[in-house]
Amino acid sequence: MGTDPSTDLGLARRRVMAATRDLDGATVRDVLLDALLVSGVDATVTDVMMPVLREVGDDWEAGRLGVVHEHFVSSAFRGVLGELRLPVQGPQARTVVLACPPRELHDLPLELFGAMLHARWWRVVSLGANSPMTAIGEAARFLRADAVVLAGVRRTAFEARLPSLTRLGRTLPLFVAGEGAKALAQAPPELRVLPDDLVAAAELVDAVVPAREEAVPVHTDGDAEPAVG
Numbered sequence: 001m002g003t004d005p006s007t008d009l010g011l012a013r014r015r016v017m018a019a020t021r022d023l024d025g026a027t028v029r030d031v032l033l034d035a036l037l038v039s040g041v042d043a044t045v046t047d048v049m050m051p052v053l054r055e056v057g058d059d060w061e062a063g064r065l066g067v068v069h070e071h072f073v074s075s076a077f078r079g080v081l082g083e084l085r086l087p088v089q090g091p092q093a094r095t096v097v098l099a100c101p102p103r104e105l106h107d108l109p110l111e112l113f114g115a116m117l118h119a120r121w122w123r124v125v126s127l128g129a130n131s132p133m134t135a136i137g138e139a140a141r142f143l144r145a146d147a148v149v150l151a152g153v154r155r156t157a158f159e160a161r162l163p164s165l166t167r168l169g170r171t172l173p174l175f176v177a178g179e180g181a182k183a184l185a186q187a188p189p190e191l192r193v194l195p196d197d198l199v200a201a202a203e204l205v206d207a208v209v210p211a212r213e214e215a216v217p218v219h220t221d222g223d224a225e226p227a228v229g
């Protein structure tokens with residue numbers, strides 16, 4: 001008898017949420033690895049990890065969960081993503097720099113988005129929260145990046161830096177995402193605002209720089225695909 005993947009992912013979400021309440025990292029890891037293996041990155045991120053982040057955030061705000069749960073889930077999710085991210089290397093690989101603009105600390109959805117790009121054969125270089133604009137530009141130049149994706153919750157994170165963002169956006173495709181990006185009254189044409197739907201956003205970024213042939217991630221078992229693809 002076949003299983004219904006959406007039911008399985010619903011169950012996975014509830015199990016990850018329960019394990020988060022119990023601060024049970026082993027279960028979070030096991031359930032996520034299972035879901036990634038069976039359902040792939042896109043479905044696990046959109047149907048399990050993002051909903052759990054949202055629920056933890058909402059429960060934390062409402063006082064039903066503590067700061068400990070928010071820290072725990074962030075660390076557990078980063079651990080699972082790091083464990084699975086095999087390097088995509090070679091001249092054919094496309095490179096994306098991910099970062100949050102200065103003073104922006106909400107970087108977790110961006111990290112999950114990075115896993116989705118990795119599964120599409122992108123080498124993902126993540127600078128994380130609160131990244132200086134000079135560092136973002138330097139990384140993009142040094143890596144000869146094919147694209148940069150910046151995310152932020154607060155509009156001011158982008159608004160205060162429009163001149164340097166515009167300059168950067170003239171040198172390569174620059175995507176901005178999150179509530180802060182969507183709230184920009186008039187984004188200059190150099191900034192491409194991504195939709196909230198992470199799969200649609202990943203498809204959009206992926207379409208800008210066409211996939212190159214022969215991109216082979218470094219691994220040991222002979223499969224020619226990222227493990228979490």
Ligand code: B12
Nearest residue numbers: 054057058103104105106107108109113151177178179201
């Ligand atoms: C967790 C959290 C934090 C964590 C962040 C952890 C981390 N590493 O990411 C920490 C503790 C660091 C934090 C700090 C602060 N936070 Co905070 N935080 C939250 C909280 C509770 C959850 C955010 C979250 O992860 N949600 C889950 C995700 C899945 O949902 P989402 O963020 O809405 O994202 C959606 C879209 O925007 C989109 N999206 C988001 N990012 C990206 C990226 C890409 C590439 C794409 C394609 C899509 C996308 O995807 C989602 C689709 O549903 C929210 C409140 C809430 N309930 O949402 C407040 C909230 C975001 N925080 C807020 C504030 C004010 C702060 C602080 C200033 C608080 C303080 N007084 O100290 C600080 C500092 C902020 C700063 N300088 O950046 C405000 C922001 C208000 C605003 N617009 O300015 C919120 C809304 C709380 C509130 N109601 O006031 N916070």
